[in-house]
Ligand SMILES: NC(=O)C1=CN([C@@H]2O[C@H](COP(=O)(O)OP(=O)(O)OC[C@H]3O[C@@H](n4cnc5c(N)ncnc54)[C@H](O)[C@@H]3O)[C@@H](O)[C@H]2O)C=CC1
């Protein structure tokens with residue numbers, strides 16, 4: 001595995017920043033090399049700090065530009081946070097941002113001292129080190145910075161690099177937001193089970209375990225999702241009856257997903273600036 005950056009400042013350790021930090025520390029990052037700025041530490045973050053002993057909200061005068069300045073704040077917070085954080089972006093380091101919508105140009109403008117900028121879209125399964133991240137770097141990022149960024153992302157799951165930054169809006173819509181679609185699927189299946197007569201608690205357990213088991217099967221099977229779907233679907237059987245509704249051209253899942261993902265990608269573009 002590639003080496004972690006020699007020094008890291010993580011600004012914003014909420015759900016995503018905190019998940020990444022946990023993955024780094026579990027993955028062997030030396031806690032002495034990371035400083036965390038988080039105005040509202042969660043219980044989980046405080047417990048992590050107590051366990052690993054990294055610096056949580058150190059005195060501002062002790063901060064120096066690190067090799068990697070990792071941004072985990074909300075896109076809407078960036079304008080307010082950037083002026084305070086910008087002095088931490090030095091020419092020997094890179095900024096790694098997970099902010100939805102914020103482009104390499106936006107980041108370079110907000111952090112003019114940075115040696116390079118890497119824009120990443122991770123997803124929430126990073127919190128159990130099963131995330132998937134897509135990264136794009138600006139032209140100034142050399143092989144070493146890319147390798148160090150990869151090490152940070154590999155600690156929380158799979159990593160893909162792209163050259164075309166414009167793909168990140170669709171990436172955000174598919175894998176960044178995607179876990180929410182799956183969780184909503186569980187909610188919708190459970191609710192439909194209740195409508196079909198199941199006791200609520202049983203329906204919720206069945207919907208949840210079905211998604212868990214199907215996800216595990218996807219991971220372990222070499223078959224495509226389409227082949228696995230076909231394996232469940234007996235000709236003229238119950239699944240076939242359901243899929244005739246779900247795969248309906250006009251208002252089935254493909255049409256709904258096309259609309260939902262286009263909406264998310266559009267929102268990602270709007271968050272730029
Ligand atoms: N939650 C998710 O599934 C994903 C989130 N993201 C991105 O991750 C970023 C963070 O999202 P979440 O973790 O969900 O939000 P969050 O609200 O849990 O975390 C943001 C954190 O930033 C902190 N913060 C606010 N101002 C700050 C400042 N000036 N300095 C340092 N920290 C500050 C807040 O206290 C908060 O804990 C967003 O930009 C989002 O687009 C990307 C992919 C997936």
Ligand SMILES: O=C(O)[C@@H]1CCC=N1
Nearest residue numbers: 100172175176177178
């Ligand atoms: O909803 C959002 O804007 C963020 C980015 C991807 C997942 N959560």
